[in-house]
Amino acid sequence: MPDYALYLLNEDGTNSFLLKESLKDDQKEIEIPIPSKEFTREYIQKGGVFYHFNEWNSHFIRYQLDDNKHMVAVDSIQFKDGYLENYLWKGDTDTLLLFIVEKKTTARARMYMVDTKEFKLIRDEALPFPASVADFNLLSIGLVDFVDDKLWMAYCYSKVLTIDDYTTSDTMYYATLDFSSFDIVNLQKDTRSSYPGGINTVQSYSFRDDQGDFYFMSCPGVALGNNLSKPTAIFRKKAGSQQVDTSYMLDVSERILNHAYGFWYVGGQKAIIRSEQRDLYTDFSNHHSVFQFEYYLVDLATKKLEKINIPLDKGTRKENVLVQDGYVYFGIDSDGKKHEVWRYTPANGKTDKVFSASKSVNYILRLDFLK
Template sequence: MKLFRPSLYFGLLSVLGLLFSCVSPDSSKEILPEYALYLLNEDGSNTFFLKESLQDTGKSLEIDVPSKEFTREYIQKKGIFYHFKERNDYFIRYQLDANNQMVATDSILFKDGYLENYLWKNDTDTLLLFTVEKKTTAHARMYVVDTKNFTLLREEPLPFPSSIVDFNLLSIGVVDFVDDKLWIAYCYSKFLTADDYTTSDTMYYATLDFSSLEVLNLQKDTRSSYPGGINTVQSYSARNEQGDFYFMSCPGVALGNNLTKPTAIFRKKKGMHEVDTSYMLDISSIIHNHAYGFWYIGDQKAIIRSEQRNLYTDFSNHHLTFQFEYYLVDLSTKKLEKINIPLDKGTRKENVLVQGNDVYFAIDSEGNKHEIWRYAIDNGQVERISSVSNSASYILRLGFLK
């Protein structure tokens, strides 16, 4: 839900405009970037750090982001970037041109809203987008976009209640699509004071017919709270090789703020439209902390990113504290193993990239170090492989462009 986004701790980010600018157009032609790191810098500006390789070998190019069109909350697929500009409700398509400048190539006007979640339908060019209205954050809508022709195919409200008792703030947390059925995990929150909120003790899982949006089944789950989160900021779900769907709840201070509930991983088995109530991986009971972010790496293994409650004071310094640890999670045995890389800062980041037998982490560690670390899945070996601009404060995102 937009009102609770921990991205607010960054302030109003300086964001990407219709054109990137670079120092030398000629030199920009010489690099064929395969990776893009999105940075928030010490002076409040944003830049893209384009790299041919995640190692220090190969060329790189840092591109200024001078205007206010593009935030860190974007969708990227095969080198094309999509962004919902909430200031005027346009959904915009961008891509890098031959000079490694980014240009806006088309746009679609949406209704007033905050983008909560997205899903590529069956891994095609069809993109499903889910918003909640800005005024009350109590009503949700679905948009269906053909990204190949960049046309709006469909737009309609989702049939969810605007509130449950006095919890009147709706959050769309996780979305899945199987056999022409739409599955959505959502929850409700409320303000306690002008500066504080909490989330109810119930997660809701709705199965909808995709054609009619009729609710075919509604499941309630009180084992945790706040399923998933805004996945344009951070990943919270994935499907394994057998077709089982896993997702994580995030009731910690940075999202659900219902600290009595555990961060946990849940499972929806292949062919099922209800969550398997016999499965729950209680992360908080193992590491005695909450976590945010879930990245599946294959063979029933995943990465999570956890806070350390003893290192931060409250939400005001949550993002500033070098506290975040990364764990390898075995979804079958329910065992966790800490990965030996430096403590990270920044409450929520999309900074984990899986490629083949390696996992890459973009880490902001003490000593103003902004580095890429590689973790070998086969043997657990870790190594620092490259560094990023010293002017950065946070590496907000790490992505593969191809």
């Protein structure tokens, strides 16, 4: 099994994995085509095993790479009709928690608990949240955390404005559930921003730092919450607490005058964010295709931001940041049909290009470590 996988969207509309022993130009690589309706970039990967919720038939499927380097479905579990919004590994175990919002109502949600070793469903629970708040009737499960047999969840409500526009309410909700009974034991409301987190099979929005504090980012920008009056911001839930720390908020939009999407931990109280540039795109229709995205190193303690010297990127939401061994690797799609992996050293700010993919690629959508 190679160590790394780049998930690619190619110019002809096909998807493929590019498997590499290391993220360098001179290393052997294998490309694996992916059938478009069977597997998407919205997957969960652990130890080289891939899990995917197929929204066409509501099956949760386990995939592996066979000896011929093909992606093969080896098992599946039937779920109810829905959209997978978030997942969480329950501690250091093979137990996977999946949070799915029903398709028909887009307002009711369920948790499925799967034993991935035996690959069987071991629990199915309805989440005890209201179907709507006022006329905001679209529920989003943006963040999940598990501490001391308590399930903590951040969610919000949106509504459709026109056939091609929607917005999110001004309130974020943080609920703590007793994991045994699924009763809500604490509910906290926060109006400092909107749209906490997002679909984490597409992009990361939270992490736990070296001290065990849980940090997360809100995403009210045009690509997610579409409540532009609210700032993109970083929040904290301290170790051992089920309450968000109301004394801490890092207002990202105030510092860079833009919204951001994506949040990855580097270590040592430092994180990476990926920000749009409002003056470079017209509206959501060309948001994904404009070379506009910048990356910043964020100091969570001092609240300072430092722009990273790499080319402007395209693609609205990507899981293209990998932190490993003191380096940060970025899958960048830049002007001139360049699709490259860049390496950044937070200790000294140095950046260098380590790999170039074929020009027939359109996007590097994901960058995964497979071990």
